[in-house]
Every structure is written in structure tokens, then in C-alpha cells.
Amino acid sequence: MGVLSALVRLLLSPPACRDSQRLAAAIEGKTVVITGASYGIGEATALLLASCGAEVLLLARSAERLEEVAGEIRAAGGKASVYRLDLADPQAIGAVAAQMEAQHPRIHTIISNAGHSIRRPVLHSAEKDDLGRLLAVNFSGPATLLLALLPRMVAQGGGVVVSVSSASALPPGIPRWAAYQGSKAGFDVWLGSLGNELRGRGVRVASVYLPLVRTRMIAPTRAYRFAPALTPLEAAQSVVYPLIQPVRRVAPWWLAGQQIASLLFPNVLDRALSGMEQVERRLSRRREK
Numbered sequence: 001m002g003v004l005s006a007l008v009r010l011l012l013s014p015p016a017c018r019d020s021q022r023l024a025a026a027i028e029g030k031t032v033v034i035t036g037a038s039y040g041i042g043e044a045t046a047l048l049l050a051s052c053g054a055e056v057l058l059l060a061r062s063a064e065r066l067e068e069v070a071g072e073i074r075a076a077g078g079k080a081s082v083y084r085l086d087l088a089d090p091q092a093i094g095a096v097a098a099q100m101e102a103q104h105p106r107i108h109t110i111i112s113n114a115g116h117s118i119r120r121p122v123l124h125s126a127e128k129d130d131l132g133r134l135l136a137v138n139f140s141g142p143a144t145l146l147l148a149l150l151p152r153m154v155a156q157g158g159g160v161v162v163s164v165s166s167a168s169a170l171p172p173g174i175p176r177w178a179a180y181q182g183s184k185a186g187f188d189v190w191l192g193s194l195g196n197e198l199r200g201r202g203v204r205v206a207s208v209y210l211p212l213v214r215t216r217m218i219a220p221t222r223a224y225r226f227a228p229a230l231t232p233l234e235a236a237q238s239v240v241y242p243l244i245q246p247v248r249r250v251a252p253w254w255l256a257g258q259q260i261a262s263l264l265f266p267n268v269l270d271r272a273l274s275g276m277e278q279v280e281r282r283l284s285r286r287r288e289k
């Protein structure tokens with residue numbers, strides 16, 4: 001079972017950097033900002049980069065968790081600083097960016113990883129303001145942080161921005177994920193535009209389209225309980241791939257097939273997905289009886 005699930009994960013995985021010497025050669029002595037470093041993929045990415053010699057600046061709301069991650073890094077001889085930040089609070093973002101810049105003369109890399117997901121029927125979603133909340137955490141907050149840090153990065157000759165995106169940020173639209181898909185896709189397109197504008201000024205951007213990863217984010221979704229999923233370390237090895245290879249996009253091989261299929265046969269995919277939604281609605285009505 002263990003071997004089989006490792007094989008399935010390997011088949012699902014995007015390209016990854018599993019060679020720590022190669023990673024160290026690319027990032028040793030560099031300063032890397034990582035948002036959402038308190039849990040899951042961000043935490044695993046911070047530990048991986050710090051173990052290869054990067055100085056990591058850890059951002060999230062849970063300051064105590066960040067201190068634990070930083071403590072683990074320092075105990076192993078690495079360098080880490082903690083910045084408490086709620087990306088949904090636009091006023092706080094500028095202040096934290098200024099504080100990081102004052103304390104770290106050069107930021108080489110930004111890993112925009114923090115994010116939140118909500119799976120909810122769209123007609124229930126409006127009263128909870130799911131779209132507003134997810135746009136703040138997955139789009140406008142990360143964008144505001146980048147806009148605060150980029151002017152100095154450009155003035156200093158450039159750097160790398162990696163966005164931790166999702167295979168579901170690309171079509172087709174999946175029922176019950178409208179706010180998540182919309183906010184992740186919006187940030188992705190915004191970053192692509194910014195990347196093409198700033199490429200000539202030394203800034204390189206990359207999007208990492210992850211498949212399912214076993215973190216607390218997917219824990220509430222019953223349908224994912226037994227689905228194949230990467231571990232946070234496996235995901236982190238894909239997140240750092242653009243730091244060893246100058247790629248614009250890191251994606252599992254099957255995502256290109258999904259994109260081609262959604263261009264060539266949009267009706268087939270849309271009908272299949274809406275059929276699955278109808279089955280799920282029937283099942284949940286039956287459970288409620």
C-alpha cells in the first residue's frame with residue numbers, strides 16, 4: 001500500500017527539486033520571504049529552504065506557530081525571522097513590508113504561499129461573504145504585499161517571485177469552489193501580467209500549480225479523505241523548483257491535458273462536472289432525511 005501510494009503520488013507530482021546540494025547552490029545566503037509559513041506547505045518550504053542555507057522571513061497570523069518553526073530552524077543552525085501578518089488587513093501589510101525591509105537590506109525571493117479555501121454551495125456562500133474573504137487572502141492581500149516589496153527589489157536588480165497556485169486555478173470550473181477558484185485564478189493572471197512587465201527589470205515570476213496536498217486545508221473535505229495527495233514536503237520540493245530552474249510554470253504533466261480538453265471539449269467537461277454536483281446534492285438530501 002505504501003509503495004503504491006508513493007507511486008501514485010509520483011505520477012501526480014509536478015516537477016520537483018529533490019537534490020538539496022543543487023538547491024543550496026541556488027539559494028545559500030539569500031533572503032526569502034515566505035507567506036503562510038506557520039503550517040502545511042509554507043512551513044515545509046521554510047524548513048527546506050533554511051536547511052539549504054537561505055535566511056527565511058516567516059509570515060502568517062499565528063505568531064506562536066511561526067516562533068516554533070523559527071525555533072526549529074535556529075536549533076538546526078539556520079536563520080529565521082518572524083513577522084505576524086494578517087493578509088486580510090491592508091493597513092498592516094505596508095507596515096510589515098517596511099519592517100522587513102528595514103531589518104533585511106536585500107530580499108532576493110518572495111514565496112507567495114498563504115491561502116485559504118472554502119468549499120460551499122454558491123447560494124449559501126453569499127451570506128458568509130466567502131468571495132470577499134477569499135479575495136482578500138488569496139488575491140488582494142498577497143498582491144498588496146508584493147506591490148510593497150517590488151520597488152526595492154527592482155531597484156536592487158531584481159529577484160524571483162513564486163506563487164503557490166493550484167491545479168484548480170485553471171478551467172474547468174468546479175462546482176462549490178467558485179470563490180476559491182476565482183480568487184486563485186485572479187492572482188495568477190495578475191502575477192503573469194506583472195511578470196511580463198517586470199521581466200526586463202530583473203524580476204522573474206513563476207506559478208506552481210499544485211495538485212492535492214495533505215494539509216489542514218483539505219481536512220474538512222470528506223471527498224478528499226482517501227484521494228491521493230502529496231505530502232507537504234513533496235509539495236515544497238515543487239514550490240522551490242523555480243529557484244533551481246528558470247521556469248514560468250511548474251505543473252503536473254496531466255494539467256496540460258486538462259487544459260487542452262477544456263478548450264476542445266468544454267461542454268463535455270462542464271456537463272460531467274455539473275452531473276457530479278447533481279449526484280452530490282441528491283446524496284446530501286438523502287443524508288439529511
Ligand SMILES: NC(=O)c1ccc[n+]([C@@H]2O[C@H](COP(=O)([O-])OP(=O)(O)OC[C@H]3O[C@@H](n4cnc5c(N)ncnc54)[C@H](OP(=O)(O)O)[C@@H]3O)[C@@H](O)[C@H]2O)c1
Binds near residue numbers: 037
Ligand atoms: N492543500 C492543498 O491541497 C493545496 C493544493 C493546491 C494549492 N494549495 C495552496 O497552497 C497554499 C498553502 O496551503 P496549505 O495546504 O499549506 O494550507 P494550510 O496548511 O491551511 O496553510 C495555510 C497558510 O496560510 C496562512 N494564512 C491563512 N490565512 C491567512 C491570512 N489571512 N493572513 C496571513 N496568512 C494566512 C496560514 O497561517 P495562519 O493561519 O497562521 O495565518 C497558513 O500558514 C495555499 O495558497 C493553497 O491555496 C493547497
